[in-house]
Amino acid sequence: MKTSVQQYAAAYIAATENASREQARAAAETLIGILRRNQQTRLLPAIAVEVERQSTGQTGPAVSVTTARELTTIEQATLLKSMGIDSEISRVQTHVDPAVGSGVRVQVGDQVVDATLAAKLQSLRTALL
DSSP: OOHHHHHHHHHHHOOOOOOHHHHHHHHHHHHHHHHHHHGGGGGGHHHHHHHHHTTTTTOOOOOEEEESOOOHHOOOOHHHHHTTTTTSSEEEEEEEEEGSSSSEEEEETTTTEEEHHHHHHHHHHHHOO
């Protein structure tokens, strides 16, 4: 059975609740050891985000939005609404990366929608080679 990011985060939170600094450090080392054994260390950043989300009581998914330029509040709200994401209960992080060219990349939990120019060019590059 594969353990999800949410399950790892919940287990870490349970292990560190009311824990001393040393106990929290030991729990983190145990988690990293489990991830190494399962060859899942790439999940560590997502687990950290999920721990924060669960710790703050947010019930919606963590959302990451990457664009080439800063979105206005209205543009961000329109984008999230069009994707059915409630920004009131979800933790939304926005990133500006001029390298994407144009378009938007949205990650909701483990799902990614990449409609950036950079992704389209990479797809063309891959198809041509």
